[in-house]
Amino acid sequence: MRPSAPRPLVAGPSTGPERPFPIRLSGPIVKGFGRGSADLGIPTANIPLAGLSVGGNEDVESGVYYGWAGVDIDDTGLRKERGGEGEGRGPGGGVWEMVMSIGWNPYYKNEVRSVEVHIMHAFHHDFYGARMNLLICGFIRPEYDYVSKESLIEDINVDIEVAKRSLEREPYLNLKGEKYLLEFGVEGHENEVAS
Numbered sequence: 001m002r003p004s005a006p007r008p009l010v011a012g013p014s015t016g017p018e019r020p021f022p023i024r025l026s027g028p029i030v031k032g033f034g035r036g037s038a039d040l041g042i043p044t045a046n047i048p049l050a051g052l053s054v055g056g057n058e059d060v061e062s063g064v065y066y067g068w069a070g071v072d073i074d075d076t077g078l079r080k081e082r083g084g085e086g087e088g089r090g091p092g093g094g095v096w097e098m099v100m101s102i103g104w105n106p107y108y109k110n111e112v113r114s115v116e117v118h119i120m121h122a123f124h125h126d127f128y129g130a131r132m133n134l135l136i137c138g139f140i141r142p143e144y145d146y147v148s149k150e151s152l153i154e155d156i157n158v159d160i161e162v163a164k165r166s167l168e169r170e171p172y173l174n175l176k177g178e179k180y181l182l183e184f185g186v187e188g189h190e191n192e193v194a195s
């Protein structure tokens, strides 16, 4: 159960991410249990857990993390139309702040571990199937069970604040420009720990 102590409003060193961060993780956006928007009012773009067992990140601890998400869509949520050969991976996509949960969602007693990302941007469309590249910059807290849905929502809203404040620090803000975030369809950089 969640400790009742007040929560710090930033997470991670002010000098920038420390090992093992930043961690790269990517995958296509898949369907979850449909609870994020409907039940909590906080949509989460889920990616397959398979991603976690590639490239030595099997031991990514369950919990709540913050960082940057590059998604192959525009800022309304529409997928970019790609041109033909040669042009197919042209510029496009966007990079936004994100907060994510990796784990079993103890409040819902899930029997599968999930990777879910809430992007701090209001989109007008769903974007299932789009590619998402994550740069995980730091750890916020472990996952908890909650006495009520309202207390889970309240804590996720604090996570969103913590993520925003943590990412506005210069060393973290600089990482928004990592080329990797907008490299869609490039094989071989699923889930390396960036050095």
Ligand SMILES: Cc1cc2nc3c(=O)[nH]c(=O)nc-3n(C[C@H](O)[C@H](O)[C@H](O)COP(=O)(O)O)c2cc1C
Pocket (backbone or CB within 6 Å): 032, 033, 034, 035, 036, 037, 040, 042, 044, 046, 064, 099, 100, 101, 104, 105, 106, 107, 108, 116, 117, 118, 142, 143, 144, 145, 152, 156, 159, 160
């Ligand atoms: C920032 C963040 C923190 C979360 N923390 C918890 C948590 O501590 N415990 C929990 O049971 N679920 C937690 N969740 C997961 C929500 O329960 C989950 O997003 C919701 O069940 C939606 O799942 P769905 O994508 O399968 O619809 C968190 C989600 C986010 C985005």
Ligand SMILES: Nc1ncnc2c1ncn2[C@@H]1O[C@H](COP(=O)(O)OP(=O)(O)O)[C@@H](O)[C@H]1O
Pocket (backbone or CB within 6 Å): 029, 030, 031, 032, 033, 034, 035, 036, 037, 038, 042, 043, 044, 045, 046, 077, 117, 118, 119, 120, 121, 122, 123, 125, 126, 127, 128
């Ligand atoms: N700000 C956002 N962050 C994450 N996903 C969003 C956002 N806005 C819209 N979406 C869309 O909502 C979907 C997630 O909603 P959610 O209710 O969690 O369903 P699911 O259980 O299928 O993951 C994402 O896959 C994405 O297409």
Ligand SMILES: [Mg+2]
Pocket (backbone or CB within 6 Å): 032, 033, 034, 035, 036, 043, 044, 045, 046, 116
């Ligand atoms: Mg979801």
